[in-house]
Amino acid sequence: MTTRFKIIVAGAGPGGCVFARDLAAAGHEVVVYEKGDYETLGHNWSDAVERIALKEIGLDVPEEGPVNKGPLVKKVGRSGKGPAIFEEHAFPEMDVWAPDYSSKKKIHFRYITTDRRALGKLLADQATEAGARVEYGYEVVKPILEGGKTLDEVRVTGAIVKELASGEETTVQADVTADDTGFAAALRTQLPGETGISEKFKESEFAMVHRTVRQRDKTKAIEDIVRDHYRYGFYTGYQWAQELNEDEIDVGAGIKYKAKVPDPQETVERFIAKHDSITDKVVRGGGGLCLVGKSPYSLVANGLVVLGDAASQTIPMTGCGAGGAMMGGKLAAESVDQAAEIGQADISALWSYNRKWFVDSGRGANYAALTALRNILQKLSNFDNSFLFRKDVFSGDMLTSSINGIFQVPTLSLMMKTGLSCISRPDLLLTLNKATSIGTKLYKHYLRYPKSWNPRTFESWSRKSEQLFLKAQ
Ligand SMILES: Cc1cc2nc3c(=O)[nH]c(=O)nc-3n(C[C@H](O)[C@H](O)[C@H](O)COP(=O)(O)OP(=O)(O)OC[C@H]3O[C@@H](n4cnc5c(N)ncnc54)[C@H](O)[C@@H]3O)c2cc1C
Numbered sequence: 001m002t003t004r005f006k007i008i009v010a011g012a013g014p015g016g017c018v019f020a021r022d023l024a025a026a027g028h029e030v031v032v033y034e035k036g037d038y039e040t041l042g043h044n045w046s047d048a049v050e051r052i053a054l055k056e057i058g059l060d061v062p063e064e065g066p067v068n069k070g071p072l073v074k075k076v077g078r079s080g081k082g083p084a085i086f087e088e089h090a091f092p093e094m095d096v097w098a099p100d101y102s103s104k105k106k107i108h109f110r111y112i113t114t115d116r117r118a119l120g121k122l123l124a125d126q127a128t129e130a131g132a133r134v135e136y137g138y139e140v141v142k143p144i145l146e147g148g149k150t151l152d153e154v155r156v157t158g159a160i161v162k163e164l165a166s167g168e169e170t171t172v173q174a175d176v177t178a179d180d181t182g183f184a185a186a187l188r189t190q191l192p193g194e195t196g197i198s199e200k201f202k203e204s205e206f207a208m209v210h211r212t213v214r215q216r217d218k219t220k221a222i223e224d225i226v227r228d229h230y231r232y233g234f235y236t237g238y239q240w241a242q243e244l245n246e247d248e249i250d251v252g253a254g255i256k257y258k259a260k261v262p263d264p265q266e267t268v269e270r271f272i273a274k275h276d277s278i279t280d281k282v283v284r285g286g287g288g289l290c291l292v293g294k295s296p297y298s299l300v301a302n303g304l305v306v307l308g309d310a311a312s313q314t315i316p317m318t319g320c321g322a323g324g325a326m327m328g329g330k331l332a333a334e335s336v337d338q339a340a341e342i343g344q345a346d347i348s349a350l351w352s353y354n355r356k357w358f359v360d361s362g363r364g365a366n367y368a369a370l371t372a373l374r375n376i377l378q379k380l381s382n383f384d385n386s387f388l389f390r391k392d393v394f395s396g397d398m399l400t401s402s403i404n405g406i407f408q409v410p411t412l413s414l415m416m417k418t419g420l421s422c423i424s425r426p427d428l429l430l431t432l433n434k435a436t437s438i439g440t441k442l443y444k445h446y447l448r449y450p451k452s453w454n455p456r457t458f459e460s461w462s463r464k465s466e467q468l469f470l471k472a473q
Helices: 014-025 051-056 116-129 264-273 322-341 352-360 363-377 382-390 396-403 412-421 426-447 455-471
Strands: 006-010 029-034 046-050 093-097 104-108 111-115 133-136 138-146 155-163 169-173 176-179 206-216 229-234 237-243 248-256 278-291 304-306
Touching: 006 014, 006 155, 014 029, 014 116, 014 176, 014 322, 029 116, 029 138, 046 051, 046 116, 046 322, 051 111, 051 322, 093 396, 104 396, 111 116, 116 133, 116 322, 138 169, 155 176, 176 322, 206 264, 229 382, 229 396, 237 264, 248 264, 248 278, 264 278, 304 322, 322 352, 322 363, 352 363, 352 426, 363 426, 363 455, 382 426, 412 426, 426 455
Parallel strands: 006 029, 006 176, 029 133, 093 229, 176 304
Antiparallel strands: 046 111, 093 104, 138 155, 155 169, 206 248, 206 278, 229 237, 237 248
């Protein structure tokens, strides 16, 4: 007989809301505590969000077309009238340029530009409509821990929740507590170090991103054509321009956090200065740190599941994490509901979430391999990256896969082609071989993720993962 679980969720990000929505719909008692408020959920701009994830969580996503000029206006409120959350922009094909603009590749861009404020509200509304309670202005301060210190022993039995207006703290007991607090991972990082999954993300696991949405001067735009594009491998990161609609253009850049290269804001301003049609009028925008790190080796503990950025469910090549967070929320909810069928919320009962994320959905295995690839390739200069574009080692296929979060296991013919293309650059060939070989090993290793919870098997699997990641430094 299915037990009705009491579930609390820290954070109303995309992962937390989908998780809460699905479990409330399955009949569980769910409360989401969000330290911010309804109006400021998400962020103040539009993101490229994976179409597949939006569809998987049940949203009606417009079909791909050369450009969507349908009735896709950004508006959705508490009334929740339909998911009209997408920008008009929706090019399925995009030009990806070499850092020095010497060559470009066409890629299939499987994202849709989505207003993150509107998406945030829509998902929170859906959670509420399904029967979850969403409490704004409440911060989850720490998990309540019982048992010993190892992953096998420690149990999360709820959390201390603070009402921000009054400062009053309350102890809330729960069968399952979910950490969806973003990359600070406020609950996971307060587990004992002995669990092996409590580490904070390191500085090297972040990108620094700046984006600005500017008003365009339509008369000048006739002459000053700015095609949607992405510049890949530019100063350890990327730079992009996307026409959101007739009036607005989104220009941005990202670099490895603290890399000794020009600041992304400077790159963006330099780009804008070259284009007459892009005015000084800032419509919205912002930026900051964007997680591109690796997941902890387990996303569950006794009584705990970790979602979204707190679990690093972001695509390592781009930092796109809204899709991963929603998928994490969906998969975790399935596992928690299955655990309720046997009336247990211990690590064994919740383990299937790990398997779903790392193996069955393929996401975890792909992201691990791409993390290794990125760590190694990030050391290449603009000159090296441009060379690899010209030689078609960075081909349309390869870029389509990695930008969409998929690791391409190299075939023999691909390796031969790479070898021939880099004959004049043995140093680059060595770097590429290292990246693809460690990436492939990690990918295969993740597909052998432990099928069920066993402390010894898990420890040996984690040790091997650590060794592989160390080689990718
Ligand atoms: C500049 C920038 C650009 C990005 N661009 C893209 C993009 O183009 N595409 C894309 O897919 N992703 C993008 N991302 C990443 C994306 O925003 C995240 O991966 C995604 O939002 C993670 O979702 P989440 O479920 O982890 O929750 P988050 O969105 O991280 O939200 C966490 C929520 O928890 C709340 N919270 C935090 N701590 C507590 C606490 N202790 N108690 C209660 N509430 C708490 C916060 O207020 C917040 O509402 C970008 C990120 C940045 C910074």
